[in-house]
Amino acid sequence: MVSSPARPIRIGSRKSQLALVQTHWVQGELQRLYPDRQFDVQTMSTQGDIILDVALAKIGDKGLFTKELEVAMLAGEVDFAVHSLKDLPTRLPEGLILGCVTEREDPADALVVHERFKEHQLETLPEGTVIGTSSLRRLAQLRHHYPHLQFKDVRGNLNTRLAKLDAGEYDALILAAAGLQRLSMADRIHQLIPAEVSLHAVGQGALGIECRAEDPEILELLKALEHEPTSQRCLAERAFLRELEGGCQVPIGVNTAIADGVLTLTGMVASLDGQRLLRDQVSGPSNDPEPLGLELAAKLKAQGAKEILDEIFATVRPEA
Template identity: 70%
Template sequence: MTSVVSDSKRTIRIGSRKSQLALVQTHWVKEELQKSFPDITFEVHTMSTQGDKILDVALAKIGDKGLFTKELELGMINQEIDFAVHSLKDLPTNLPEGLALAAITERENPADALVVHEKYQDKQIDTLPAGAVIGTSSLRRLAQLRHNYPHFNFKDVRGNLNTRMKKLDAGEYDAIILAVAGLERLGMSDRIHQVIPSEISLHAVGQGALGIECRADDTELISLLKEAIEHPQTRDRCLAERAFLRVLEGGCQVPIGVNTEIAGDTLTLKGIVASVDGQRLVQDTISGAAKDAEQLGSQLAESLRQQGAQEILNEILAEVQRDS
């Protein structure tokens, strides 16, 4: 195989979704790589994914497996691009044969953000009125918020960040829930009205981090990516989270939230599985050596299964099968 490092004539093609956020993230990766390897040419190639095209159906109804990644993965398999930049939370935990998660970048704030209509600028999530219309496309957010705020009305919201903001500002929603990291990356920090505490909503697996996927046999490229942009603490935290999700998800979108911390060499992972109606929550925490991140994630998943999470998962799977 051609060496990325030794062959300065190689052009490396980076795959990205066409959304504004995806392009901001991809160009950040490109710039970081260009700084480390000025003699290599990096090109961005954009593709539309199924998730970008289907905007009138809730994600939970169409399933989220590969919705935002499949076309990019085919591009790698067909040698059209060399690697793809994903929001790690969109990348399925089981990758197609021949592809690998090559690197994980330093995580931005993984929390959820409350963004409000102008008429509620004086409110926090705890003080919004009963019946307030809250927009979210995430079952994870929906289940946890229903648990804490059963008096709100929840309504699905799809589209890119700008589209969602326009719907909010037009009065279709009283507030919407978005990722802090996405708003910050797009220079929209001023719209973050409140960072929602983890006690109310644990974040999505991988939220705030970028995942770089490439062909598993491109060892030189993998070495290059790890050297230039991998962040070891974020990697360990996200590998624990992804292992937790991998054991639990069972092939459909599931309300699963996580929170991870690393202190010294110790990783602490908190996980939650919730029923969609928010009536039942099963949660627990595990700590151990960061080098055993994936094992810790799997152990926590099995612990939650035994505490009642499996019943919730079975009900969700049965509901998905009825709807399909």
């Protein structure tokens, strides 16, 4: 009796250029590791891809870039989905889990400038320089450190944003270094912004692969792509964000490092105007990362983080 070939594995992805580059990397790695299996990519548009004329924070961020993919997984139409981990909510729908975290690219924010500002660094940009960002986290931190700069919302994929910069609509942009690197645009990075100025987004630079909780075949396949140090760092970051009840579009930033089995997590919460910025740090065993996130969240709540976040939610979130 001849056994039937194993079924094709269906990978869900957004249609954006960066999403496809990331998904095809995962597809290629799995194909290399499992040459006898077939891995197919299925693409779809999410709400965050479709609504481009409204600031992200005004739309709300519950599954903004993930919901359609999650519906497809729960319906059995795709087997897992590849996300930029920073876009994946910390609370997932029942039946879905974070199955794998891949090795992280540089999670830093990057300054990209118009040609006329190439002689400047972030700290030397003149008063009134117009900087484009769609991130309240970046906005709050930069306002705190550089109140003399002007900020303007920017939406669209990476190529669209860069085209707007080159056309002179902005003097500079703040973007994730990892996205530029993955799209072979690292030459556009003018300056990596130090953590002292801008703590990065939770999960930034890592890929998160979401799948059905009760699918041992897929979970076993994904194990091969797991990068334990990145996973430990990101689990601590996500626990911190989840405990603060923050989403992707709030001014919450983090930084993590592991040395000799000790994970150090730094976190911050800021008001939108940058006037109030709370920042603290905790350390503990890297093999038990989530309690560190909870501990740091409690420390910042004791310093007034919840009041700052409640104020922001009331200001920027859409009505229910």
